Amino acid sequence: MQAQTDPTPIPIEDEYLFGWNPTPGIVSVWAHRDGRALIWRRVEGRIVRSAERYRPWLLATSLQDVSYLGDALQPYNEHAGHKVILRYRELEGPTASYNYLLFARDSRLLERTILEGAGLRLRRPVSSINELGDAYYRVGTVEQYLMSTGKVYFRGLTYQDLHRLQFDLETTALDPHRGRIFLVAIRDNRGFERVLEASTPEEEAQLIYDLCALIRERDPDVIENHNLFGFDLPFLEHRAVVHRVPLEIGREGGPMVLESYAETLAVGPEARKRNRFSVAGRELIDTLDAVRRHDFVVRDIPGYGLKEVARYFGLASPKRVYIEGGDIFETYQKNPELVRRYALDDVKEVDGLSQRLLGAPFALASMAPRRYERLTSAGPAMGILEPILVRSYLRRGAAPPYRAAQQSAEDGLHEGGAVHLFASGIAEQVVKADVASLYPSLMRTFRIGPSCDRLGIFLNILGRLTDLRLEHKEMARRTRRHAVESNHHAATQAAMKILINAAYGYMGAGSMALFADGKAAGEVTRRGRAILNSILDALRQRGMALIEADTDGVYFAVPKGWSASQELDLVNAIASELPAGIRLEYEGRYRAMLSHEVKNYALLTYDNRLLVHGVALRSSRAEPFGERFLRKALHCVMVGDVVGVRNLYLEAISDLRNRRLPASDLATRVKLSKAPDTYLAARNNHQEPAYEALLHAGRNHWHVGERVRFYRTRKGYVWLPDETEEATIVTDWREQADGKVAPQKKTALVTYQDVADRRDYDVEHYIQVLRNSYAARLSKAFSKESFEQLFRTEQQPSLFDVDPPIESIEPLWIRHNA
DNA sequence: GAAGGGCGGGG
DNA sequence: GTGTACGCCCTTC
Numbered sequence: 001m002q003a004q005t006d007p008t009p010i011p012i013e014d015e016y017l018f019g020w021n022p023t024p025g026i027v028s029v030w031a032h033r034d035g036r037a038l039i040w041r042r043v044e045g046r047i048v049r050s051a052e053r054y055r056p057w058l059l060a061t062s063l064q065d066v067s068y069l070g071d072a073l074q075p076y077n078e079h080a081g082h083k084v085i086l087r088y089r090e091l092e093g094p095t096a097s098y099n100y101l102l103f104a105r106d107s108r109l110l111e112r113t114i115l116e117g118a119g120l121r122l123r124r125p126v127s128s129i130n131e132l133g134d135a136y137y138r139v140g141t142v143e144q145y146l147m148s149t150g151k152v153y154f155r156g157l158t159y160q161d162l163h164r165l166q167f168d169l170e171t172t173a174l175d176p177h178r179g180r181i182f183l184v185a186i187r188d189n190r191g192f193e194r195v196l197e198a199s200t201p202e203e204e205a206q207l208i209y210d211l212c213a214l215i216r217e218r219d220p221d222v223i224e225n226h227n228l229f230g231f232d233l234p235f236l237e238h239r240a241v242v243h244r245v246p247l248e249i250g251r252e253g254g255p256m257v258l259e260s261y262a263e264t265l266a267v268g269p270e271a272r273k274r275n276r277f278s279v280a281g282r283e284l285i286d287t288l289d290a291v292r293r294h295d296f297v298v299r300d301i302p303g304y305g306l307k308e309v310a311r312y313f314g315l316a317s318p319k320r321v322y323i324e325g326g327d328i329f330e331t332y333q334k335n336p337e338l339v340r341r342y343a344l345d346d347v348k349e350v351d352g353l354s355q356r357l358l359g360a361p362f363a364l365a366s367m368a369p370r371r372y373e374r375l376t377s378a379g380p381a382m383g384i385l386e387p388i389l390v391r392s393y394l395r396r397g398a399a400p401p402y403r404a405a406q407q408s409a410e411d412g413l414h415e416g417g418a419v420h421l422f423a424s425g426i427a428e429q430v431v432k433a434d435v436a437s438l439y440p441s442l443m444r445t446f447r448i449g450p451s452c453d454r455l456g457i458f459l460n461i462l463g464r465l466t467d468l469r470l471e472h473k474e475m476a477r478r479t480r481r482h483a484v485e486s487n488h489h490a491a492t493q494a495a496m497k498i499l500i501n502a503a504y505g506y507m508g509a510g511s512m513a514l515f516a517d518g519k520a521a522g523e524v525t526r527r528g529r530a531i532l533n534s535i536l537d538a539l540r541q542r543g544m545a546l547i548e549a550d551t552d553g554v555y556f557a558v559p560k561g562w563s564a565s566q567e568l569d570l571v572n573a574i575a576s577e578l579p580a581g582i583r584l585e586y587e588g589r590y591r592a593m594l595s596h597e598v599k600n601y602a603l604l605t606y607d608n609r610l611l612v613h614g615v616a617l618r619s620s621r622a623e624p625f626g627e628r629f630l631r632k633a634l635h636c637v638m639v640g641d642v643v644g645v646r647n648l649y650l651e652a653i654s655d656l657r658n659r660r661l662p663a664s665d666l667a668t669r670v671k672l673s674k675a676p677d678t679y680l681a682a683r684n685n686h687q688e689p690a691y692e693a694l695l696h697a698g699r700n701h702w703h704v705g706e707r708v709r710f711y712r713t714r715k716g717y718v719w720l721p722d723e724t725e726e727a728t729i730v731t732d733w734r735e736q737a738d739g740k741v742a743p744q745k746k747t748a749l750v751t752y753q754d755v756a757d758r759r760d761y762d763v764e765h766y767i768q769v770l771r772n773s774y775a776a777r778l779s780k781a782f783s784k785e786s787f788e789q790l791f792r793t794e795q796q797p798s799l800f801d802v803d804p805p806i807e808s809i810e811p812l813w814i815r816h817n818a
Numbered sequence: 819g820a821a822g823g824g825c826g827g828g829g
Numbered sequence: 830g831t832g833t834a835c836g837c838c839c840t841t842c
Contacts, residue, residue: 031831107831130833140831171829179829231828261830278831288827292835304827325829371831382834512834 008156016392016457017464018367021149024156027221029371030254030280031141033107038254040281042161042221049253049281054145056107058129059098059137059390061402063088065117066102076103086113093399093454098137101394107141134403137514139387146369147391153365153372158488162362164189164285164354165220166347167211169232170339172329176238180204182329184211185343188218189351195340205243208236215249216256221282222372223249224354225347226306228286233260233277251281283373287350290357290376297501299613306349315352320345359491360498367495380502381509385461388499389515392457400514401452421598422546424780425812426638427557430590430603433571434553435531436583439504440466442527445581450507450517458515462503469496528552531582538574543817547595555593555601559816564589592638595814596780604638617777625652625665625766626774633774637781642809646790649775656766659759666761667711667720672702693717712762781811 010020025041025048037052060066066073066086076089089101104110111129114136118126129136139147146152154162165188173179181204187193194214198207215223225232237260240247250256258279277284291309295301301312310316321342323331332339358376365372368384369391378384393400435441443449444466449459469492476489506513508521528551535554539546545557558567568586575584594602600614610631617634629652636644655661670690679691693710694702697719702708709720775791782790786809 033831128832138832142831144831169829174829225828227827230826235828259830261832276830286827292826296836306827328829374831377835379834 013464015150015395016461017388017468019146019150019152019369019391020395021151022155023149023151026151026153026155027157027162027372028251028281028283029142029145029153031145033141035105035107037141037145038280040221040251040253042157042163045161047219047221047251049251051253052145054148055103056105056110056141057101057103057144057148058107058110058139059400060088060100060102060114061096061098061135063100065114065121065132065135068117068120069113076101086110089397091393091399092397093401096402097399098402099399107144137390137400139390142371143369143387147387147394150391150395152367152369154362155366158484159355159359159362159491160189160484162189162222163218163220164222164224164351165192165215165218166224166350166354167215167232168225168343168346168350169235170328170332170343171235174231174325176235176242181207181235181239182332183339183343185340185347186211186214186218187344187347187351188220190218192218193344195343197336197340199336204239205245208240208243208245208247211236212245212248216252219251222285223282224285224287224350224358226287226291226309226350226353228284228288229276230286230288233258233284234275237277249282250279254280256280278373283371285354285358285373285376287353287357290353290361293361293376293498294357306346306353309353310349313353313356315349315356317345317348320349359487360494363488363492363495364498367499380498381506382513385499385502385506386514388461389453389457392461393455396455398455401450401454403512403514403516419551419598420546420549421595422548423814424595424597425814426640426781427545427547427555427593427595427814428591428640429558429560429562430547430555430593431558431567431571432553432555432587432590433535433574433584434587435535435578436585437466437500438528438531438552438582439524440500441582442524442531443503443507445579446523446527448520448523448527450515450520452517453515458503458507462500465496465500469493469500472496525551531578534578535574535584538577542570544570545814545816547593547814548598548601550599553587555595557593557814557816594634594638594778594781596777602634602638604635608635610635610638623666623668623766623769623773625655625661626770629770630774630777633778637778637811640811642786642790642811643806645778646806649770649791652770653767656763656770659761659763661759663711663718663758663761664709664720666766667709669709672708676701689717693719712765713760714762718758718760782809783812786810 009022010018023041025043026039027042027047028040029037031037031054033056035053035056037054039050039052041048041050063073066088069085072083072085074084074087076087085104087103089103091097091099091101093099102110102114104113114129114132115126118132126132129138165186167184167186169181170183170185171179171181180198180201182198184196184207185194186196196207196210196214198204237247237258246256247258248256249258256279258277260275260277287306288304291301291304295304302308307316307320307322310320321338323339323342328339328342361372361375364375364384367388368375369387370378370384375384390400440462444459444463447459449456449462453459472489472493476486476493479486479489504521504524506515507517507524509516532549532552532554536546536549539554539556543559547555547557549555558570567589571584571586578584589606590603591606591608592604594617596602596614596617600617602613602617603611605611612634629648633645633648636642636648672690679688689712690708690710693716694708696716699719710717711720712718771791779787789803790806790809
């Protein structure tokens with residue numbers, strides 16, 4: 001599919017969701033505050049730029065702050081002389097809504113005029129529209145342009161049509177004050193690949209210049225990297241300032257230089273700023289944002305680092321070069337070719353990640369009136385759904401509801417979904433069933449939408465999304481996997497799912513959201529609880545052992561020996577008793593489950609994979625030996641092998657006592673948050689192991705953010721320098737087919753240092769850690785007495801007169817009530 | 819327990 | 830300022 005020269009009109013019923021202007025191929029928009037807009041379109045593979053004008057606007061609840069203008073304020077359609085400063089259009093709606101659309105030729109002029117009037121009215125200077133609370137509603141300039149024209153990004157394009165470039169900096173340090181760029185890897189999805197290098201500090205300026213020239217020459221629509229906003233762009237910007245090289249990476253026709261501005265991420269006196277960057281004509285995409293968005297739903301990604309994520313998604317090539325961060329520059333000096341390969345592997349993985357994760361934001365950009373680059377990180381409710389709703393109201397000439405008007409509705413605020421723990425212990429033959437899109441289904445089935453949505457657009461959009469999503473899901477299934485068309489459908493359905501899931505949260509979002517309705521949200525949860533309760537009752541009546549349930553799903557154990565199809569039949573039978581429009585689905589089956597606490601459990605799949613959910617079962621300390629013990633012990637306990645658990649424990653203790661493990665196996669790693677002087681000032685009151693380890697090693701200098709690995713001896717803490725990275729190797733364990741855990745072999749470029757192999761650790765301390773931090777996570781699997789007996793060392797006396805033989809100990813079973 | 823900090827990613 | 834709202838985890842009172 002390519003951008004067509006002859007645009008297809010948007011069907012009337014889709015105008016709310018997709019906008020109404022059929023202009024195809026928009027890949028970037030840059031709108032100045034003075035009403036100039038630049039639009040870049042990809043037409044038959046080539047870039048076409050056009051300059052347009054738009055009218056800057058904002059929404060107002062009244063004209064009181066601008067009425068002082070007299071004749072200089074005119075209705076939109078009136079002809080008037082050149083003295084007109086502001087124009088307005090009255091929107092139809094009740095008094096408590098944004099009844100006026102104000103326009104000026106420049107949005108700064110527009111805002112200044114309002115501030116002036118507000119100052120007169122309040123008899124004090126007003127310096128920001130924000131001070132006027134909810135009286136005004138503003139969006140960014142590109143949003144103004146898109147909302148008023150009904151255009152969106154990417155009409156008629158597929159993801160493959162985008163020209164995407166990835167670049168990755170390799171630097172001598174993490175901090176641009178302390179280090180410099182020595183290498184940049186660049187590639188794009190048109191087959192281009194290059195490495196730029198600066199082997200001496202003097203060459204860095206030229207390197208930055210060359211990078212910019214290369215980006216202009218390749219002329220991509222999108223620039224991507226992992227942690228682009230958090231690392232590469234700030235670092236690049238800093239180094240560019242040092243060398244006075246302008247970062248000209250924009251697209252011909254607009255401002256060329258990269259802009260950076262602070263984005264406030266939290267409210268309050270200590271609002272944290274993060275730098276955002278923007279450049280005319282290109283969309284800047286940070287794959288880290290996409291990973292966070294993805295994990296928000298799946299909550300299954302162990303870490304967000306590029307290498308970790310690439311492995312998680314199966315994108316990492318077996319030949320991938322791994323080098324620890326701190327070793328990269330050193331390695332470069334010895335073996336530059338290896339670092340070139342490493343950096344190119346990085347950008348390739350970023351491309352893979354983009355293909356895997358950016359399809360949904362791409363599809364969202366063809367619906368919502370916002371820039372593509374904003375849709376990776378924008379909140380789906382306030383950031384995407386609301387702009388779509390506002391655009392629809394403006395299209396109809398209707399006044400969007402006024403936030404303050406909903407305050408009263410918030411009183412009857414909802415309780416939220418319930419979470420229940422029915423049993424802890426070990427269950428076998430576990431089934432997970434859940435209601436597909438429970439809240440959206442309830443909203444649609446029972447027509448529960450925000451009462452302030454007079455035009456019913458919220459439910460209209462929700463219904464349209466639900467129907468279209470099913471169609472795209474079906475099309476994705478029917479087309480050949482990984483084909484362009486199939487990917488398009490899969491991404492579109494994922495995008496729609498994001499919006500569908502945002503609908504309920506948006507309604508309950510409180511006074512921040514224009515279309516919030518706490519009462520309606522409460523009605524949804526009330527009905528949701530009723531549905532869940534009827535499912536739980538049905539399971540109980542059939543004797544199933546309930547384990548845990550949350551808002552829309554339940555884990556339960558079925559009788560031993562049931563087949564998958566028996567389980568499916570049960571779920572279907574219960575599903576058939578639910579109201580029409582509510583679908584209960586058979587989501588999965590597991591060989592066993594350890595239920596620890598609500599939302600904290602371990603699952604064993606039928607192909608022997610161990611899945612651990614929740615922080616209570618994961619260790620924050622992460623000493624390699626403890627992690628290893630816990631994974632193996634979890635596996636044993638879940639198959640009922642109590643003797644195996646005991647043996648693992650004794651083995652681990654014996655390994656410690658006989659000092660069979662290297663210190664690196666017992667070390668833990670923390671990130672420093674205090675600068676040397678801060679720590680030294682507080683040291684007398686409160687000592688912290690990581691800093692003590694450094695001081696002991698004679699290191700009085702460190703930087704905040706440095707990761708320090710250390711272990712404990714009888715005398716104190718010992719620092720394990722980071723140059724040795726065998727910890728990464730030994731923690732990289734993989735389950736084999738027979739359920740055993742084995743170290744994963746991996747090419748490592750690191751050298752072992754003597755210190756990592758030291759054995760002078762405090763054995764008794766680590767035995768305590770093993771018991772209190774790791775074995776303790778199995779406590780829910782046993783009775784108190786059994787637990788005591790299992791995790792007692794030979795030396796410790798029994799608390800009970802007579803111990804039963806270990807062989808006779810059973811886990812606490814959660815079983816079907818026959 | 820609730821409230822208050824700190825952190826993620828990156829070399 | 831092409832403004833604008835993150836969540837989890839650990840520590841502390």
